[in-house]
Amino acid sequence: MPVITVRNPGTGEALGDVAEHEPGQVDTIVTGAAGEGRRAMAAMPAHEREALLRRIAGLIEAEQEDLARLLAAENGKPIQQTRGEVQAAVRIFRAYAGEATRLFGRQIPLDAVPGLERHLAVTVREPLGVVAALVPFNYPVELYAHKAAAALAAGNAVLVQPPLRCPLAVLRVAELVEVAGVPDRAHQVVIGGAALSQSLAAHPDIAAVSLTGSTTAGREIARLGAATLKKVCLELGGNDALIVCADADPEEAARAVVLGRLARGNGQICCAVKRVYVQSPIHDAVVDALLAQTAKLTVGDQLLEPTDVGPLIAQAAAERVEAAVRTLVGDGARLVAGGGRNGAFVDPAVLVDVPAASRAFAEEIFGPVAPVARFDDVDEAVAMANESPYGLQAAVFTRDIGRAFDVARRLDVGGVVVNGSTALRAENLPFGGTKDTGGYREGVHDTALDLTRQKTIIVMDAFR
Template sequence: MTAQAEVTAVTPGSWVCGEPVGGVDPFPVHDPWTGEVVATVSHTGPDDVERAVAAAWAVRRELAALPAHRRADALRHVATRLLERLDEFAATITRESGKPIRWARAEVERAAVTFRWAAEEALRWSGELQRLDTDPGSTGRLALVRRAPRGPVLGITPFNFPLNLVAHKVAPALAVGAPVVLKPAPKTPLSALLLAELVAECDLPAGAFAVVTVPNEEAARLVADPRLPVVSFTGSGPVGWRIRDAVPRKHVALELGGNAAVLVCPDWAGEADLALAARRVALCANYQGGQSCIAVQRVFVDRALYPRFVELLVAAVGELAVGDPWDEATDVGPLIDEAAAHRVASWVEEAVREGARVLVGGSRTGSVVTPTVLADVAPGSAVSCQEVFGPVLAVTPVDGVDDGLARVDDSRFGLQAGVFTRDIAVAFRAHRELEVGGVVVGDVPTFRAEQMPYGGVKESGIGREGVRSAMEDYTEPRVLVLSGVAL
């Protein structure tokens, strides 16, 4: 029995000033699995977009001055309500994104953690005292360094985590007292609109949070609006860099994806170790249909371990359940739409023409691409040097740690990397040498905790998410110097 029958179709518009509003030019939201229209959403009209931005600007000082306990109470309320309505939110995620229902539930739970962490950080957001009598000329002076919101935040989110990536924009902003205008992905607006219901229940100024469903081509007006001095974008690289180039005087944070790599080192040689690595790589290359910025895409294995690891990996990938996202047993569901699946399949075909071998998978039916493992992939193939954003990984032998680290780092992206080793020297070397935002030792790069700094270097973006990191990103230091103070 599936959860599909429990979902009811919704036809939301936008949320502005704490209430749902109608709109213009309705557009359909499709179920990636069936292709059916599951909701009709109206684009936010120009007047309501203006009202949302104006309200955010108008309440910026009121929200920033709100006592910490009020902001924390609101964030805790959202975390609690997410768990109370977990099945409803999970079903919404599955219906609009095609994410298997069990991963959708996990996403709701993670979003609740994100809001809970934000509530806790809001209470700790106290600033820093610095004594200045370290030099004779500053005797009797004390500095209080606090961080003040830069202003209202424009959050732009992608389709692959339609709730938790929204949470990572909204929760840190509300924690520091910054209003948020959110533009969700047009393919998956329903989760954000449902979240707005929960925020509207909180004791916050009406302009603290808005969801505007404008088309992508009209988002430039929001990006350019001077009343939204912070832009936090998660999505494709070309779009992200265009945003930054368009508003060089704004504070812009970008999370732009990558082609995450795993290195299996020579010391990871035991049968149980190899089996663990194979299972983790198989699952975390595919469980979101590969539609994760830190999904495993490139796997480098010490040459002596390569034959056995490949055997285990192919077997583990072959055991993944593929298909109906409403089935509790499904590991891998559809991609966001058939066009995305067609692109991924065409990249696999191109890699094969360039000499790659398909070890498992490689087929497409509608919006579903079977989990695919490729060997002998040319370094210049798209599946190697670009972000596939699909259930495809390339496995390659390397000659020891030196060669392996060099191959991991041979990428224009730098989000996270995974290193399977128990050698502490290798772990610290990887952390020191790899140009990435994070190194995960003993596991795949797909791991992310909501509180840790998360982001990349090179073409993977600028800035960091993670609740505390985003709170710092949305604020700037403001110094108060007290004179004539006897310490």
């Protein structure tokens, strides 16, 4: 089997070798999960699924520092942020443990239909079968937890495909899942690239595919899944807008840009602040605050505690960000801070006078880049925000709560944050967006139900 060497993106240090699955192995793996694994999970009572997920959470928690360091080394995110990611995974597994016991059915009154008054109808929730969980590189442990824990809570078997560039932390968590006592073949990890993802999406024994990734990948997975009419759950790209109105606090607005774009996930977050629109009266004040706060960021080794921004996932990713900055400048924007590249590192960049019509402004830049555009009228800002093909999240800064709700209602996105950064995801909230973001919502209370199917049972003449 081909072997992939996983490396620290900042130093190039080899962290471990991982065997990549051959295409011919996929069918055997899926068949095992669809047979033995699926049956074992479907037969497991809800209280046992709850206990299993709680054991997994406890095992992850016991190793959280080692997992955080491993994740930082292979992914590039600063260690303080990977600690938060591992802690989120612990919470997610515990939350889905509770959901395993709350997969409620319904009693539907048949006396609403003439002639059916004496009959009883109930619905029950059943697992789908085998779920394929396709995990991205930017938050691999947290998003693995959202997908795998949901699948197991609902009584499914799950096949996990971790990201090729940083699979090690997910592989270690998978070992902990085995230690926790998951049934044989009910939780398996498959290693590979796009061809493997496509094989899983097309396989007739896969009942559902959950993907967090690019819009391009999502379209292909949806196309392949349609051939077997499987459920496809897509959380795709974003180009989140932050609208700063004239009555906002410039320092707080700037802080939302720094924390939500430049200093979180190295800018590699689907819900990061990617477009900043500032109303003219406070434009200069916001830019001044943004530059002052950006200057305090530390770029460097992701394993050092003071680091705010580490290396991107690969040098090629950093080169794409560098090229996007050049395009913005070529379109008329002014680069007023950062933008330099050293290997996989990109200095946090701030650009002003960004033309709203710039192609690079409309596309998703996956790195620490904050492009700022000016607007005069709030309606103009809403229109510009909605012009994006993506619709994940957006934010509005204003002291006028009426204006905040008005703008929130008019933004064509899945979530709106008032007076805060768009880079916000709580596991108990529905997360996802409109348009090219995929249309799906992932969250503890939604996903467990989404990975079940309803069966209606009718008892004739149940009532005298």
